[in-house]
Amino acid sequence: xxxxxxxxxxxxxxxxxxxxxxxxxxxxxxxxxxxxxxxxxxxxxxxxxxxxxxxxxxxxxxxxxxxxxxxxxxxxxxxxxxxxxxxxxxxxxxxxxxxxxxxxxxxxxxxxxxxxxxxxxxxxxxxxxxxxxxxxxxxxxxxxxxxxxxxxxxxxxxxxxxxxxxxxxxxxxxxxxxxxxxxxxxxxxxxxxxxxxxxxxxxxxxxxxxxxxxxxxxxxxxxxxxxxxxxxxxxxxxxxxxxxxxxxxxxxxxxxxxxx
Amino acid sequence: xxxxxxxxxxxxxxxxxxxxxxxxxxxxxxxxxxxxxxxxxxxxxxxxxxxxxxxxxxxxxxxxxxxxxxxxxxxxxxxxxxxxxxxxxxxxxxxxxxxxxxxxxxxxxxxxxxxxxxxxxxxxx
Numbered sequence: 200x201x202x203x204x205x206x207x208x209x210x211x212x213x214x215x216x217x218x219x220x221x222x223x224x225x226x227x228x229x230x231x232x233x234x235x236x237x238x239x240x241x242x243x244x245x246x247x248x249x250x251x252x253x254x255x256x257x258x259x260x261x262x263x264x265x266x267x268x269x270x271x272x273x274x275x276x277x278x279x280x281x282x283x284x285x286x287x288x289x290x291x292x293x294x295x296x297x298x299x300x301x302x303x304x305x306x307x308x309x310x311x312x313x314x315x316x317x318x319x320x321x322x323x324x325x326x327x328x329x330x331x332x333x334x335x336x337x338x339x340x341x342x343x344x345x346x347x348x349x350x351x352x353x354x355x356x357x358x359x360x361x362x363x364x365x366x367x368x369x370x371x372x373x374x375x376x377x378x379x380x381x382x383x384x385x386x387x388x389x390x391x392x393x394x395x396x397x398x399x400x401x402x403x404x405x406x407x408x409x410x411x412x413x414x415x416x417x418x419x420x421x422x423x424x425x426x427x428x429x430x431x432x433x434x435x436x437x438x439x440x441x442x443x444x445x446x447x448x449x450x451x452x453x454x455x456x457x458x459x
Numbered sequence: 460x461x462x463x464x465x466x467x468x469x470x471x472x473x474x475x476x477x478x479x480x481x482x483x484x485x486x487x488x489x490x491x492x493x494x495x496x497x498x499x500x501x502x503x504x505x506x507x508x509x510x511x512x513x514x515x516x517x518x519x520x521x522x523x524x525x526x527x528x529x530x531x532x533x534x535x536x537x538x539x540x541x542x543x544x545x546x547x548x549x550x551x552x553x554x555x556x557x558x559x560x561x562x563x564x565x566x567x568x569x570x571x572x573x574x575x576x577x578x579x580x581x582x583x584x
Contacts (some may be wrong), residue, residue: 286522287501350522372504379520381503381528 211453214434216248216444217241219281219291219367219393219418220427222259226322226343228422233332234259234266236424241274244428248439250279250418252291254342255307257300258327264297265330275439280304281367283345284353289367289374291393291418292357295441299360306356310347311340318343350376354388363445364388366413368395368420370404383411391448393418394458396430414448417458431459460577462492462536462559465515469573471538471561474545475554492535492559497579499571503528510534511582517570521545526552535559540567 220237221228241249251260260278267274278300279293294300314325318341325338348356357364366376366389376383376392383392391414398404408415419430435455436443447454466473496514500506503524510516512533518525519540526549529537536559539545544562553560563570 286520378502378504380522380524381507381531382524384522384524 209437209452211435211437214247214436214439215245215428215459216250216416216432216434216439217244217246217419217421217428217430218248218250218277218279218293218365218416218432219252219430220249220421221253221281222251222263222328224256224259224325224327224338224342225253225281225422226325228253229424230323230326231424232422233328234263234330235270235332237263237427238266238270238274238276240424240427242270246274246428246431248275248277248434248444249427250277250291250293252279252281252293254281255283255304255311255344255346256280256338256340256342257294257297257304258338260300261297262328262330266332269330277441277444280307282307282353282357283343283374284350285345285347286350286379287345287374288350288376288379290350290353290357290389291365291367292353292360292362293365293441293444294357294360294362299362303356303360303362307346308340311342311344314339314341350380350384350387358388363390363441363448365390365416366392368393368397369408370394370398385411389413390445391416391456393420395420396426400458414450414456415458416456433457433459460494460579462494462515465494465574465577466561468577469538469563469565469570471563474539474550474560474562475558494535495579496581497571497574498534498582499567506534507532509582514582515574515579517567517574519543519567521549523549523552525549526556526558529553529558530556536561538563538570540565540570 223232264276326334327336354364416432417430421427436447496511498510499517501520510532515536542564
């Protein structure tokens with residue numbers, strides 16, 4: 200093989216991703232957010248990659264991955280979760296594989312109080328689902344609560360497990376780094392920031408977010424089927440994998456992410 | 460009311476060098492910091508927008524950003540409620556910024572009630 204051939208830039212693809220979607224397991228998410236329904240909604244919107252990020256749990260991630268395989272395997276489902284820190288900041292953690300995500304979730308679960316009837320009356324049930332949408336059990340930890348770990352601990356926990364830490368919906372007035380902490384702490388170690396679908400690309404706030412020097416992703420934070428794919432990121436990478444997403448966030452060899 | 464007097468009456472634990480010691484070292488009259496206003500919030504974006512300059516903040520948020528926000532808002536002191544203790548880097552930063560930090564085992568409601576009794580008022584009064 201010639202030197203020229205080995206130096207050739209590999210062929211990058213444009214992949215459409217919605218990296219923050221909830222299932223029915225999340226408090227306040229629609230009961231219709233079942234694994235097969237989420238997969239169908241994502242495929243209909245032309246999304247190539249989704250990340251399942253329920254509050255403080257990865258309990259339905261495996262089921263959505265199986266549902267995507269059953270639907271033909273065209274949709275990649277990355278394991279993730281949206282962790283609530285002690286400061287009530289939401290942090291999206293994405294992981295290389297289901298097992299790692301479940302290990303992190305187990306750590307969080309041990310720190311969350313058990314739900315009581317009053318909790319369910321307000322937040323609803325937390326169904327664990329199979330790939331076909333059937334209920335297989337119910338989560339009994341208070342997923343809506345804050346985990347008693349601070350922001351640095353949460354980002355550290357994600358990184359210790361080889362994951363990516365994304366500051367969730369930084370433009371929102373609740374549960375965002377900016378709302379809870381006033382300023383964006385630049386030494387927090389985030390790998391990216393997520394701007395919700397509520398902020399227009401032409402908004403003056405986008406400059407503020409871009410100036411943080413971190414990749415900006417767009418995600419739906421979908422709690423309802425019609426929201427799936429309403430916030431997306433174009434990933435320029437070789438293939439729809441966690442490893443390639445990591446490289447794209449780091450801008451390696453021409454790879455990139457762009458909030459769509 | 461003078462800050463050191465507030466601290467004494469509310470039995471607050473000082474986290475930064477006390478104002479009286481500071482006086483003895485510097486010979487300056489910082490001990491006579493007069494506090495007339497206060498604010499209570501755990502949302503730092505709200506503190507930044509609405510806390511009264513020269514006032515005291517009561518919060519259970521102990522992130523380092525409390526110091527940057529309090530300094531930016533021109534606050535003179537922060538009282539951490541419910542026995543929440545900040546990390547050392549937070550205390551060091553506050554000392555650099557000339558911000559007095561205190562801790563109390565009382566909850567925010569109790570602390571604010573005591574401050575109100577002593578004559579302090581909020582931003583909107």
